[in-house]
Amino acid sequence: MTSPRVAPPADTILDLTPDGARERLAQWVEERGLPRYRTDQLHRRLWVQPIATWNDATELPAALRAELDATFPLRRLKEELSELSQDGTRKFLWRLDDGEAIESVLIPSGTRRTLCISSQAGCALGCVFCATGLMGFRRNLSPFEIAGQVREVMLRDPAEKPSNIVFMGMGEPLLNWPAVDVSLTILNHPEGLGIGARHITVSTVGILPGMKKLAARPEQFRLAISLHAPTTERRLAIMPIEKKYDLHAVLDAATAFRKRITFEYVMISGKNDSDQDADALATLANKHGALVNLLPLHPGGAPGLEPTPLNRIKNFAGRLQARGVEAVVRRSRGLDIKAACGQLAGQRGTQ
Numbered sequence: 001m002t003s004p005r006v007a008p009p010a011d012t013i014l015d016l017t018p019d020g021a022r023e024r025l026a027q028w029v030e031e032r033g034l035p036r037y038r039t040d041q042l043h044r045r046l047w048v049q050p051i052a053t054w055n056d057a058t059e060l061p062a063a064l065r066a067e068l069d070a071t072f073p074l075r076r077l078k079e080e081l082s083e084l085s086q087d088g089t090r091k092f093l094w095r096l097d098d099g100e101a102i103e104s105v106l107i108p109s110g111t112r113r114t115l116c117i118s119s120q121a122g123c124a125l126g127c128v129f130c131a132t133g134l135m136g137f138r139r140n141l142s143p144f145e146i147a148g149q150v151r152e153v154m155l156r157d158p159a160e161k162p163s164n165i166v167f168m169g170m171g172e173p174l175l176n177w178p179a180v181d182v183s184l185t186i187l188n189h190p191e192g193l194g195i196g197a198r199h200i201t202v203s204t205v206g207i208l209p210g211m212k213k214l215a216a217r218p219e220q221f222r223l224a225i226s227l228h229a230p231t232t233e234r235r236l237a238i239m240p241i242e243k244k245y246d247l248h249a250v251l252d253a254a255t256a257f258r259k260r261i262t263f264e265y266v267m268i269s270g271k272n273d274s275d276q277d278a279d280a281l282a283t284l285a286n287k288h289g290a291l292v293n294l295l296p297l298h299p300g301g302a303p304g305l306e307p308t309p310l311n312r313i314k315n316f317a318g319r320l321q322a323r324g325v326e327a328v329v330r331r332s333r334g335l336d337i338k339a340a341c342g343q344l345a346g347q348r349g350t351q
Ligand code: SF4
Pocket: 123, 124, 125, 126, 127, 130, 131, 132, 133, 134, 169, 170, 171, 172, 205, 226
């Protein structure tokens, strides 16, 4: 394994917020004495109606396209693999310019198409049930590398544009706040990807400084907390971050969010699935008005962990519901291609 890289690759116009990109394009258009409407034409080709290269912008004169290619090259994520699960879930493996690999997962459900995106290559946090945690931290992604995962899906097929985004792929988004901050603007802005804030969920283990910054944004992005255990002692055994940011401090910080929050809870036999765990979880969920997503444990994390059997998960959910908690048992999606929660490790799915 090579050493982790921390420097993001060179800046591109796709690393800017839509307002920042508009300003840069407008300046360029003015410097060249071009008509002002050109700025709008160029700008919508970044995110609203994306193109693979400027050469595809056939509404522009050929000479201008060549100049744009030289001045504002449109960076791409190289699709190395796209695998379709039997259940319709599709996993993408993107190769970045410096050789790192990240994954995204497109999950169709009725009219909804949720794209689960990565915010870092690898992850430093080492949650024991997670394959990404096992691979360690490689580097932070740039704004383009985050929002570009959506752009690439649209370039393959504009009809597949995701309706919902979840930051639940590789990495801890709030440990890469500067880039996640910009990417949230790109995702949500009407001159960016135009996805409603309430359809964008940031999932975190509870990085307090990042939670504060996210809560300070005016849009109503949704927050999911990777809780996975209802007490400090239980959580410490499966999530090392508990040592730095304990769950009570995290839940206190979550009160700054106006929208209803979600607790993510992966069910691990003997670790967090007892009746006492259910009762303690119900107390926390009621106190914070949280919805609880119960997730089956998937292969790929630390060896020796056993998934909670399905009937036990259902009993656990029933116990929460009996205490007035809205608890949902999530179906596993994309298991056959290693695209399910906790399975993303930047590998080909067949390995
Ligand atoms: S669950 Fe999230 S925070 Fe924990 S190791 Fe995996 S990617 Fe990192």
